[in-house]
Amino acid sequence: MCMISLAGQVGLITGASRGIGRGVARCLARHGMAVAVNYSRSRKEAEDVVEEIRSWGGKAMAVQADVSVRSEVEGMVARVESAFGRIDFLMNNAGIAVDVPLAEMSDEAWDRVIDVNLRGTFLCSQVVARGMMARRRGKIVNVSAASALRGRMKGANYCAAKAGVLALTKCLALELAPYVQVNALLPGFTLTQDVIERFGLHDLEARRRLVESIPLGRLADVEDIAKGVLFLASDLSDHMTGQMLCINGGSYMG
Numbered sequence: 674m675c676m677i678s679l680a681g682q683v684g685l686i687t688g689a690s691r692g693i694g695r696g697v698a699r700c701l702a703r704h705g706m707a708v709a710v711n712y713s714r715s716r717k718e719a720e721d722v723v724e725e726i727r728s729w730g731g732k733a734m735a736v737q738a739d740v741s742v743r744s745e746v747e748g749m750v751a752r753v754e755s756a757f758g759r760i761d762f763l764m765n766n767a768g769i770a771v772d773v774p775l776a777e778m779s780d781e782a783w784d785r786v787i788d789v790n791l792r793g794t795f796l797c798s799q800v801v802a803r804g805m806m807a808r809r810r811g812k813i814v815n816v817s818a819a820s821a822l823r824g825r826m827k828g829a830n831y832c833a834a835k836a837g838v839l840a841l842t843k844c845l846a847l848e849l850a851p852y853v854q855v856n857a858l859l860p861g862f863t864l865t866q867d868v869i870e871r872f873g874l875h876d877l878e879a880r881r882r883l884v885e886s887i888p889l890g891r892l893a894d895v896e897d898i899a900k901g902v903l904f905l906a907s908d909l910s911d912h913m914t915g916q917m918l919c920i921n922g923g924s925y926m927g
């Protein structure tokens with residue numbers, strides 16, 4: 674029986690209309706947190722997450738914003754603070770990948786991936802941290818990736834953005850201490866629709882080869898990642914800041 678309670682707390686999870694963000698929003702709401710479910714285009718999916726949480730008696734709202742656009746981030750944070758009173762927890766999860774070999778990578782593919790993954794994390798953290806610092810309390814989790822540490826074929830833009838997220842995490846952890854804790858979460862391959870399609874994991878042979886490279890013998894599912902976020906959002910992690918939490922089945926131990 675898990676005794677973690679997030680009752681009375683408010684969280685904003687970016688990119689929560691599907692995949693890892695959706696799993697985290699459901700998990701934190703199950704533990705009592707009121708959650709703001711951010712999306713940029715997938716309104717119906719975000720509203721479905723909200724409806725499901727409300728059907729259990731939880732508190733949730735959908736909030737649209739492209740995290741790479743300052744005016745939209747400021748509008749989103751104002752709407753959440755107005756509806757729920759404040760933001761105690763921020764998860765910078767919204768992310769995209771546009772995998773292309775370096776020789777063929779366009780400026781647009783480079784800029785868009787850096788903008789959503791890195792600039793989005795900077796903007797949301799800066800805007801949300803104002804309220805957290807004023808209240809002298811808060812926790813931020815930035816989603817990086819195992820590939821930020823080991824690199825990936827066709828992923829120069831993505832790996833550079835996610836490595837930038839790690840450096841940003843450490844700078845924020847220093848600047849916002851001692852009031853706000855900032856940690857990074859590094860998932861390995863996690864079974865989301867996006868990953869299944871991008872890496873051809875409908876093909877059982879491709880999936881078997883990938884699983885063989887994971888000491889714990891399986892890919893992560895979103896609940897594995899959500900459990901790590903639950904730890905980072907709760908008082909169990911009260912003496913952690915500027916750290917990396919790697920959840921990858923042992924596939925990278927660097």
Ligand SMILES: NC(=O)c1ccc[n+]([C@@H]2O[C@H](COP(=O)([O-])OP(=O)(O)OC[C@H]3O[C@@H](n4cnc5c(N)ncnc54)[C@H](OP(=O)(O)O)[C@@H]3O)[C@@H](O)[C@H]2O)c1
Pocket residue numbers: 687688689690691692693694711712713714715716738739740741766767768769789816817818819859860861862863864865866867868
């Ligand atoms: N799955 C993995 O194996 C894995 C491994 C390592 C790291 N990660 C990281 O974990 C995070 C979630 O991954 P995922 O696999 O769950 O991805 P996903 O299923 O593709 O979901 C991405 C989410 O981000 C939102 N989003 C995209 N661009 C946005 C923007 N500009 N502004 C606001 N929201 C935006 C999407 O909503 P809209 O459709 O509304 O745009 C969606 O809710 C990402 O940062 C990813 O890089 C994933």
